[in-house]
Amino acid sequence: MEHNWETVVNDLAQIKVTASFDNEPVLIEGAAKGFRCIGVGTDAAVFQSLAVPEYAYKVYAEGKLDKLEAEVYARIGSSAYFSYCYGAYDRLLVLKYEEGPTLFDCLLQGIHIPEQVIQDVEDARGYIRQIGLNPRDIHLKNILLQNGRAKLIDVSEYIKPGNDFRWEHLKKTYEEYYPIIKGTPMPFWLLETIRKWYHHWNRYSSTFDGFMRIVSEQLNYRK
Ligand SMILES: Nc1ncnc2c1ncn2[C@@H]1O[C@H](COP(=O)(O)OP(=O)(O)O)[C@@H](O)[C@H]1O
Numbered sequence: 001m002e003h004n005w006e007t008v009v010n011d012l013a014q015i016k017v018t019a020s021f022d023n024e025p026v027l028i029e030g031a032a033k034g035f036r037c038i039g040v041g042t043d044a045a046v047f048q049s050l051a052v053p054e055y056a057y058k059v060y061a062e063g064k065l066d067k068l069e070a071e072v073y074a075r076i077g078s079s080a081y082f083s084y085c086y087g088a089y090d091r092l093l094v095l096k097y098e099e100g101p102t103l104f105d106c107l108l109q110g111i112h113i114p115e116q117v118i119q120d121v122e123d124a125r126g127y128i129r130q131i132g133l134n135p136r137d138i139h140l141k142n143i144l145l146q147n148g149r150a151k152l153i154d155v156s157e158y159i160k161p162g163n164d165f166r167w168e169h170l171k172k173t174y175e176e177y178y179p180i181i182k183g184t185p186m187p188f189w190l191l192e193t194i195r196k197w198y199h200h201w202n203r204y205s206s207t208f209d210g211f212m213r214i215v216s217e218q219l220n221y222r223k
C-alpha cells in the first residue's frame, strides 16, 4: 500500500507537543481534523488517523526528537513482541498501530494480566540482547496486553547502556503482589502515588524489597 506520509506530517503539524518536567507526560495543544490522540508519554504523543487506523504516529516534543528510535526499530525488524516502524519524518515516527490496553490501564480497569505476559517480556528482552541492543525503560505504560500476550512499545532507550532495573522491579512486584490484587481495579490516585514514589525509590529505602514493604504497609496492601 502506498502512503503519502507528507500529508500526515502536514496535518499533524497543527498539533504542538511540549515536554513537561519531573517525569510527567508531554502536553498537547491544538488538534488535527481526522486524528485522535491514543497515548502520551514523557517524550511524545501518539496519534491515529480515523481514516487509516492501522498506523500510529509518534510525535516527539521539541527537544525530545529521537532519530535513534527508528534505527532501533530497523534492527528489530519484524518481531511478534514489538511494533513496526515504517519510517521517520520530520518530528514523527510512523508505527504500526497496536491494539490493546497498556498494563497501567489493565491495573486501572481490573483487566487480568496473565503470567504469559511476563514470560513474553522476558523472551522479548532475550531477543533484544541477541541482536546486540539493551532492553531498557520497560514499564507499565510501555507494555500492551494484546490477546493475552505482551506487545512492547517505546524502544527508544534500547540503544543506551546500563540497566535501569525497571523490568526486574516490575516482575518482582507482579510475583509478590499481583496475587493479592489480581483483577481488582486500582484507583488512579494510588497508581500515581506509587509511580511518583518509585521515581525516587532509593530515597525511602536502600533496597527495593525495603521500598516495596514500606509502600505495601503505607497503603495497607499486606501480604
Ligand atoms: N504503536 C502503537 N500503537 C498503539 N498505541 C501506541 C503505540 N505506540 C505508543 N502508543 C501509546 O502511546 C503512549 C506513548 O507512547 P511511547 O512510545 O511510550 O512514548 P514515550 O517515548 O513518550 O514514552 C503509549 O503508552 C501507548 O499508550
Ligand SMILES: [Mg+2]
Pocket (backbone or CB within 6 Å): 041, 042, 141, 142, 154
Ligand atoms: Mg513510553
